[in-house]
Amino acid sequence: MKFSVIIDAFPYLLGAAVTTIWVSLLGVLLGQVIGVAVCVARQSGGRAADMAGGVYVSFFRGVPLLIQLLLIYYMLPLIGIDVPPLVASIAALGLASGAYVSEIYRGALNAVPHGQSEAALALGFPGSSIWTRILLPQAFRISVPALVNELILLLKASSLISVVGVAELTRTSQTISASNYRPLEIYLAAGLIYLAINGALALFGTLVERRLQQA
Amino acid sequence: MTAVSQTVPLSRTSVQGDTVPMVSIRGVGKSFGTNEVLRDIDLTVNKSEVVCLIGPSGSGKSTLLRCINFLEVYDRGEIRIEGRLVGYSEDTPRRRLSNRDLRSLRRNVGMVFQQFNLWPHMTALENVAEALVQVRGMDKAAATSHARRMLDRVGLAAKADSYPARLSGGQQQRVAIARVIAMEPHLMLFDEPTSALDPELVGEVLQVMRDLAADGMTMVVVTHEMGFAANVADKVAFLDRGRIAAFGTPREVFHESTEPRVQQFLQTYHERNSF
Amino acid sequence: MLDLSLLVQYGPALLRGFGVTILCWGAGCLIGMVLGFALMLLRQLPVKPLRWVIRAYIEVIRGTPFLIQLFLLYSGGPSIGLRLEATTAGILGLGIYGSAYFAEIFRAGYQAVPKGQVEAALSLGMSYGSILRRVIVPAMLVSTIPAIVNMMAILTKETVVLSIITVPELMYEMQTMAAETFATFETILGMALFYWLLVEVVSRLGRRLEARVTRFLTHASPQGSSSETATARA
Numbered sequence: 228m229k230f231s232v233i234i235d236a237f238p239y240l241l242g243a244a245v246t247t248i249w250v251s252l253l254g255v256l257l258g259q260v261i262g263v264a265v266c267v268a269r270q271s272g273g274r275a276a277d278m279a280g281g282v283y284v285s286f287f288r289g290v291p292l293l294i295q296l297l298l299i300y301y302m303l304p305l306i307g308i309d310v311p312p313l314v315a316s317i318a319a320l321g322l323a324s325g326a327y328v329s330e331i332y333r334g335a336l337n338a339v340p341h342g343q344s345e346a347a348l349a350l351g352f353p354g355s356s357i358w359t360r361i362l363l364p365q366a367f368r369i370s371v372p373a374l375v376n377e378l379i380l381l382l383k384a385s386s387l388i389s390v391v392g393v394a395e396l397t398r399t400s401q402t403i404s405a406s407n408y409r410p411l412e413i414y415l416a417a418g419l420i421y422l423a424i425n426g427a428l429a430l431f432g433t434l435v436e437r438r439l440q441q442a
Numbered sequence: 443m444t445a446v447s448q449t450v451p452l453s454r455t456s457v458q459g460d461t462v463p464m465v466s467i468r469g470v471g472k473s474f475g476t477n478e479v480l481r482d483i484d485l486t487v488n489k490s491e492v493v494c495l496i497g498p499s500g501s502g503k504s505t506l507l508r509c510i511n512f513l514e515v516y517d518r519g520e521i522r523i524e525g526r527l528v529g530y531s532e533d534t535p536r537r538r539l540s541n542r543d544l545r546s547l548r549r550n551v552g553m554v555f556q557q558f559n560l561w562p563h564m565t566a567l568e569n570v571a572e573a574l575v576q577v578r579g580m581d582k583a584a585a586t587s588h589a590r591r592m593l594d595r596v597g598l599a600a601k602a603d604s605y606p607a608r609l610s611g612g613q614q615q616r617v618a619i620a621r622v623i624a625m626e627p628h629l630m631l632f633d634e635p636t637s638a639l640d641p642e643l644v645g646e647v648l649q650v651m652r653d654l655a656a657d658g659m660t661m662v663v664v665t666h667e668m669g670f671a672a673n674v675a676d677k678v679a680f681l682d683r684g685r686i687a688a689f690g691t692p693r694e695v696f697h698e699s700t701e702p703r704v705q706q707f708l709q710t711y712h713e714r715n716s717f
Numbered sequence: 718m719l720d721l722s723l724l725v726q727y728g729p730a731l732l733r734g735f736g737v738t739i740l741c742w743g744a745g746c747l748i749g750m751v752l753g754f755a756l757m758l759l760r761q762l763p764v765k766p767l768r769w770v771i772r773a774y775i776e777v778i779r780g781t782p783f784l785i786q787l788f789l790l791y792s793g794g795p796s797i798g799l800r801l802e803a804t805t806a807g808i809l810g811l812g813i814y815g816s817a818y819f820a821e822i823f824r825a826g827y828q829a830v831p832k833g834q835v836e837a838a839l840s841l842g843m844s845y846g847s848i849l850r851r852v853i854v855p856a857m858l859v860s861t862i863p864a865i866v867n868m869m870a871i872l873t874k875e876t877v878v879l880s881i882i883t884v885p886e887l888m889y890e891m892q893t894m895a896a897e898t899f900a901t902f903e904t905i906l907g908m909a910l911f912y913w914l915l916v917e918v919v920s921r922l923g924r925r926l927e928a929r930v931t932r933f934l935t936h937a938s939p940q941g942s943s944s945e946t947a948t949a950r951a
Contacts, residue, residue, distance in 0.1 A: 289916040290909045291874040293881075293888070298909055301902045379780075386782035390881060397784055404792065411793035414785055422780040511840055541845065549842030559833035563855040563933055572851060573841040605933040618837070625841060 232412040236403050240413075243399035244420050250317055250395060251382040257321025258377070262328025267358060269329070270336065280329065287326035293387050295319050300391050316388035324381055331373045335366035368439050375432030379425050386421075396420060462525045464489050464629050464660045465510060469519030472505060479505050480516065481684045487629075487677075490658040494671040494692075497681035498707055503664040506681065507631050510662065511551045512544060523551060523629060549577055552622030556634040558614040560606040566593060566617045567602040570624050578625065592620040596650050612643030619650055623659075630654070632663040668711055672696055680704050727894045734890030737804065738876050741886055744808045745876070746869055749815025756816060757823040771820070778817035783878055786810055791882045807879035807886075815872055822864045826857035859931050866923025873919050874912065887911075 269280035287295065296319040303315055339362055347357045389398035400417040404410040465487040472480040479502045487493050495503040508514035510521055512529040521528040526547060531537040539547070560569050570589035574580045580588070593599050596616040606614050615635055622630060632651065636644040648670050655661060655674050665671060671678050671692060678695040680688040680703075688694075688701045695704065724731075760771050778786070790799075790813075791806040801809065830853050838848045880889035888908065895904040 285917075286909075286913055289874075289913040291877040291888075291912055293877045294905060294909045294912060297905050298902075301905060305902055383780075383782040386784040387878070389784070397782065397788075400785070400788070409796070410788065411796035414789040414793050418777070418781045418785050418789065421782060421785060422777060425780040513836055513840060545842040545844060547842075548840055551840070553837070553840035555833055555837060557831075557833050559831070559837035561834055561837070561852055561855075563859065573838075573843060576844070576847040576851065577842045607934050621837075621841070631840075 229409065229412060232407060232409045233416045236407070236413055236416065239399055239403060240396065240416055240420060243394060243396045244424065246393070247382065247385055247395040247397075247421075248424065250313070250320070250388065250393070251378065251385045253317045254320030254324055254381050254385065255374075255378050257317065258324025258328045258381070259374075261321060261325030262332060263363070265325060265329040266332040266336070269333070271354065271358075284326045284329060287323050288330075292319070292323050292384050293390065295323055296387060296391065312388070312391040313393050316385075316391060316393050320381055320385060320388070323384070324377060327377060327380075328374070331370045331377065332366050335369040335373075336362060338369050339365045371439055372432060372436050375428060375435065379428050379432075382424060382428070383421065461489060463487060463522075464491070464524060465662065466522045466525075467506075467510075467519070468521075470506070470509060470516050470521060471518035472509065472514070472516045479684050480509070483519070483684075483686060485679060485686065485689070487660060487662055489660055491676045492655045492661045492663065492674055493677045493679060494675040495662065495664045495679050495681060496666070496668070496671055496707075497687075501681040502684040503681050504633050507633050507662060507664050510629075510631055511548050511553055512539075513553070523547065545577070549625060550628045552625060552627035552630045554615070554618055554622055554630065554632045554635045556638050558606070558611070558618045558638070560614055560618055560621075562606050565603050565605055566598060566609065566613075566620075569606070569617055570621045573621065573625055589620070589624055592624040593617070595623065596620045597646075610643060611639045612646045615639065615647045616650055619647075619654075623654070629660045629662070632661060632665070634664050634666065636665070636667060666711075668696075668708070680707070682707075723894070723898055723900065727890070727898075730890045730894070731887065734885060734887035737884065737886040738888075741804065741808050741811060741879055741884065742873055742876050745811025745815060746872055748808065748812025749819050749868075749872070750865075752812060752816035753819025753821075754823055756820040757827060760820070760824065761827070775817040775820055778814060779821075783810070783814050783875055784881060786814055787878065787882050803879075803882055803884045806882060807876075807884040811872060811875060811879070814875070815868065818868050818871075819865070822861050822868060823857065825864075826861035827853065829860045830856045859934065862923075862927045862930055866920065866927065869923065870916050870919045873916050877912070 265280045265283060268276045270277075272280075290298075296316065299319045299322070300312065300315045303310055303318075343361055343365075344357050347361050352360070385395060386397040388395060389401065392398065394402075396417055400413050404413040407413070463486045465485070467483055467485040470480055470483040471478065483506060485493070485506075495507060497503050505514055509516040510523070510528065515529065520530075528547060529539055529544065531539060560566075561572070564572060567586065567589050570592050571582070571585040574585035574588060575582060578585075590599065590602060593602050596619055598613060598616055598620065601609060601613060601617075606617070609617065619635075635651070636647050639647065644667070648667065651661070651663070651670070652674055663670070663675070673692075675692050677690065678688075678692050679686050680695055680699075680701070682703045688699045688704045690699075696708065699705070756771050756775070760768055762768075787806065787810045790810050791801060791803065794801055794806070834852055834856060835848060838852050843851075876886055877888040879886055880892060883889065891904055891908050895901040898904070
């Protein structure tokens with residue numbers, strides 16, 4: 228073990244960690260949008276929408292992320308969309324995350340008493356505002372812990388996008404250790420950085436949760 | 443199993459006093475933090491005696507009972523079963539017994555719980571046979587046939603292959619009793635054995651307990667069934683706030699006690715159970 | 718689309734790869750469960766430092782990507798004299814990764830064992846070993862089996878990550894084939910469908926196992942097994 232190796236590589240690793248963080252954040256954001264859309268569509272879009280949503284959820288939860296990533300990476304050019312690996316990666320993370328998020332919201336919606344939407348209907352609320360004013364705000368609140376957890380999971384999963392050459396934390400660690408032949412130190416350092424980010428996220432999640440409980 | 447008359451067999455009184463008591467409790471105290479749940483308890487249970495512990499909830503009855511087989515650790519005083527100190531080493535004061543010694547002590551003391559505590563993944567028969575194999579080292583065939591006889595004794599031979607989830611509360615409790623008597627304990631502890639039962643199921647469990655008493659089993663029973671205490675017990679101990687506030691024969695406690703808390707307790711009991 | 722002659726040509730390699738996948742998965746699950754169970758038991762001992770170490774182990778494993786753990790083991794290992802073949806490293810990696818999650822699953826199961834069932838066994842004079850084997854573990858199995866099955870499904874998916882450290886499992890063989898035939902997209906699509914099916918099969922078998930294990934609980938109201946929604950993932 229040579230600590231100087233870690234110190235020398237640290238600035239590069241930190242820079243890569245920033246990429247990891249924002250790729251994950253964008254992935255989670257995209258996942259939120261997709262997840263909420265799928266959830267709403269499945270609940271109120273009729274049987275066909277529910278089935279399509281079900282297939283989407285089942286596929287993206289059942290197929291290993293690495294395969295999803297490669298699938299999207301190789302599929303986009305085939306259908307004439309030429310995007311850099313980074314964009315394909317974010318799309319893959321978002322699609323995968325969306326499947327889980329839609330299930331998180333479904334569970335949270337089930338926790339909102341049915342009588343509430345009935346009360347809103349009885350008052351003459353249009354369907355869309357029942358969603359935006361009654362259901363989603365509560366579902367969001369209920370699902371906050373699960374969503375922070377989702378961010379942590381995605382952050383770890385983002386290490387897989389190293390295989391399509393995105394220079395995030397894992398890929399950068401590979402590159403550095405291939406040049407200085409110090410994989411042990413470099414991967415240890417990378418692991419610690421992942422751990423630190425996830426620790427911070429978990430802490431943040433607890434704080435937000437406590438905040439929401441008070442409100 | 444035969445119905446049993448209420449008369450006390452001769453053997454039950456004749457043994458008293460001529461041997462070591464079955465249970466001897468001297469100056470026992472216990473605290474949970476600053477809360478003193480048992481204070482300076484003295485109680486003797488002779489062989490073949492039935493002693494009922496009664497009193498308001500939170501008075502320490504169950505805690506005292508659980509101290510007797512050391513499921514609950516007592517802090518002060520001593521408890522002896524057939525002369526053997528419970529839970530602590532004889533030579534070194536306040537040194538806990540090894541698990542092995544504790545086990546050898548417990549195998550002679552059966553306990554019946556309020557919630558039955560049958561093992562849900564075993565049939566009635568397996569529940570009864572389990573400790574015979576694991577503790578008494580019987581082979582499986584012998585344990586099974588012994589267990590079958592025990593189930594027969596509590597009137598449940600027909601339910602041998604049922605899982606607990608398929609049995610009524612009263613049946614579960616009778617299986618739990620069979621599980622204990624299969625071990626041929628010298629002493630049985632009952633922790634509110636009928637409190638979790640629907641009223642119509644209480645009778646069948648009490649009947650089994652009466653039969654055991656008639657057979658000369660030594661029993662310590664925490665109960666809210668005053669009828670059982672009055673008719674079956676040799677001695678009744680009334681506990682209040684961690685102390686024994688009254689002790690004696692059922693007649694002495696129920697009819698002759700001048701202790702105001704006993705009277706108040708019985709008054710409440712009668713009001714609640716009359717309509 | 719996929720040429721049938723390709724399947725004939727690459728069939729044996731793919732089949733071998735599938736064998737390696739199943740081997741890694743099976744052995745990884747086994748190591749993970751045994752290690753996880755041991756960790757759970759050790760955590761019950763009243764030794765504070767030991768608890769901290771185990772807690773730290775679990776948090777580290779659960780807080781870092783599986784791929785980084787694999788790289789540490791496979792590429793970092795030789796620096797401290799731990800030279801492992803890719804497949805061995807893969808199995809060990811899966812096992813270590815799984816152990817942290819299994820330890821948490823088992824811990825929850827251990828805590829959920831009704832205290833009275835243990836007290837009944839204690840009062841009959843049963844030894845801790847007997848109680849563990851005959852009372853605690855069966856009760857744990859009932860409450861944890863949905864989570865165990867879920868974790869096993871997750872580990873099925875994680876086996877493809879082993880291809881990155883050149884374990885010759887199905888994904889690796891498939892990538893070789895894709896590279897040699899240039900039928901990349903079709904191959905990956907086929908793989909996706911295959912794993913979709915595989916994970917579904919594992920989950921279904923798991924649910925059947927669950928129903929079997931909890932059979933005796935039918936008509937029990939309070940302790941019925943609740944199949945949690947399988948949103949958890951690693």
